[in-house]
Amino acid sequence: MDFRRLKYFLAVAEELHFGRAATRLDMxxxxxxxxxxxxxxxxxxxLFDRSRSQIRLTQAGEVLRDHARQIFERLDAAxxxxxxxxxGGAGRLRIAFVGSASHGVLPTxxxxxxSFYPDVELALSALNNAELQRALIAREIDIAVARPELKDExxxxxxxxxxxxxxxxxxxxxxxxRPEIRFADLVDQTFVLYPRRPRPGYADVVLGxxxxxxxxxxxxxxxxxxxxxxxxxxxGVGLSVVPESVAQTTRPGVTYRPYTGHNPGTxxxxxxxxxxxxxxxxxxxxxxxxxxxxxxxAETRRLPHRS
Numbered sequence: 001m002d003f004r005r006l007k008y009f010l011a012v013a014e015e016l017h018f019g020r021a022a023t024r025l026d027m028x029x030x031x032x033x034x035x036x037x038x039x040x041x042x043x044x045x046x047l048f049d050r051s052r053s054q055i056r057l058t059q060a061g062e063v064l065r066d067h068a069r070q071i072f073e074r075l076d077a078a079x080x081x082x083x084x085x086x087x088g089g090a091g092r093l094r095i096a097f098v099g100s101a102s103h104g105v106l107p108t109x110x111x112x113x114x115s116f117y118p119d120v121e122l123a124l125s126a127l128n129n130a131e132l133q134r135a136l137i138a139r140e141i142d143i144a145v146a147r148p149e150l151k152d153e154x155x156x157x158x159x160x161x162x163x164x165x166x167x168x169x170x171x172x173x174x175x176x177x178r179p180e181i182r183f184a185d186l187v188d189q190t191f192v193l194y195p196r197r198p199r200p201g202y203a204d205v206v207l208g209x210x211x212x213x214x215x216x217x218x219x220x221x222x223x224x225x226x227x228x229x230x231x232x233x234x235x236g237v238g239l240s241v242v243p244e245s246v247a248q249t250t251r252p253g254v255t256y257r258p259y260t261g262h263n264p265g266t267x268x269x270x271x272x273x274x275x276x277x278x279x280x281x282x283x284x285x286x287x288x289x290x291x292x293x294x295x296x297x298a299e300t301r302r303l304p305h306r307s
Contacts, residue, residue, distance in 0.1 A: 002077075005039045006068050008032055009047065013065040016055055036305045052286055088279025090119040095284075096127045096135060097145035099226040102270055104245030105161050105295060106145055112288050120280055130198045131149070135272060142281050147202065149269035158266040158288045161295055164242045164258070165209075168229075170236040171255045183213045183261030190238030191217040205264065206241045212262040230254060 011021040012032070022029040040047050047061035057065060085091040097106055110122065127135060132144040133152065144150060149157060167186075169176050175185075191210075193203035203222060210216060221238055223229045229240045234253030243266050247256035270288045272281050 002162040004072065005035055006231040008035045009039055010065065010068045010072065012036055012048070012055075013057055013061060013068070017060065018055070028222075039147045043046050043202045077276045084119065085222070086279065088120070089117055090282040091278075091280050092121045092123060093143065093280040093284060094123045094124055094125075094141040095143040095145065096125045096132055098128060098147045098268075099126045100147060100243050100246055101145050102126065103249045104163070104268070105291070106268065109160070109288065109291050112253075114290060116287065117280075117283060122189070126225075128226075129194050129201065130195070134273075136271060139273070139276075142272060142276060142278065143284055146271060148267045148270055150271050152271075152276050155271045156274050156285070158285050158292065160266055160270050160292055162267040164204075164265050165241050165263050166247060167257045167259050168233050168240040168242045168246065169255050170233055170239070171253055171259060172236065173239065173255075175239070176257060181257055181259045183259045184207060184215055186210075186217075186239070187215040188218050190221060192221045192223065192229045192232045192238045192240045194223045194225055194240075196222040196224050202266075205266070209241065209262050209264065285304060 008021075008025065011024050012018060015021040015024060018029050018033055018036075022032045025032065036047070043064075046058050047064060049056045050059055053257060064286040081090065083103070083131075086280070095110070110124070113120075114122070125141070129146050132146050133150045135141045136144045136150070136155065137152070144155075167175075167181060175181055175189075191206065193206050195201050195203065205219075219238070221232060223232060226242070226246075230242075230246075230251055232238065233240050234251055236253075242256075244258075270285065272285060
């Protein structure tokens with residue numbers, strides 16, 4: 001049985017009149033009658049009781065009518081869902097990000113994407129830069145949010161945000177009471193940096209600041225990720241140098257302070273594979289571009305004007 005004959009049957013079953021059914025189907029009545037007769041022959045049962053005054057469904061016809069309605073309803077739903085997924089309005093998007101990104105603009109970006117595409121299922125996970133690069137190459141994720149960026153010619157990238165670096169100090173540190181902290185004053189401090197590997201990495205950015213300021217940490221504690229570093233700071237192991245946005249989230253045992261001295265800043269970049277043009281991915285990158293433009297404009301307004 002093909003869908004065309006089933007469609008013809010359902011029209012006649014609902015109209016109970018060959019003329020009206022033919023008009024509904026935009027076809028002549030004789031071919032419609034032949035198609036219904038061929039359908040009855042194919043399945044070996046009578047579907048209609050025919051008389052000169054009216055036609056009625058047989059019991060077998062009623063069963064087929066009910067199933068035909070369900071079949072076409074499910075087919076319509078399948079086509080609607082397929083079109084929605086194909087346009088990026090549904091489906092699944094796998095996003096991974098560095099841990100420190102969860103304290104800044106990334107949650108707002110994700111909320112913005114959800115507001116435009118509420119039917120897209122988001123799978124979120126936190127990974128370091130090395131893991132992000134491996135997972136994106138292996139197609140285990142669709143979007144990678146790295147700090148500051150991943151180096152690979154096979155990735156497309158969109159700038160998200162740029163921000164200053166600040167100090168994360170144990171809340172009982174004497175440094176926290178100072179009105180101003182110079183980076184050069186940290187010479188006798190233990191630095192808690194991340195990641196432990198691979199190197200070079202973000203830890204080397206901070207060590208570069210130390211070299212620029214002419215100091216060497218009294219001791220160096222390397223952890224694998226941002227969360228581990230902040231945990232060590234909270235129990236007084238040492239201080240860390242972190243993105244400014246981290247201060248938006250309070251952490252017991254940790255206080256955040258700006259410093260004076262060399263501050264190269266840091267940024268977040270959104271990546272996807274060049275060969276991944278799934279509409280969900282392209283829609284996320286487009287939202288990122290718009291979000292970054294708004295954020296950059298807001299930052300420009302916030303900065304003091306130079307005379």
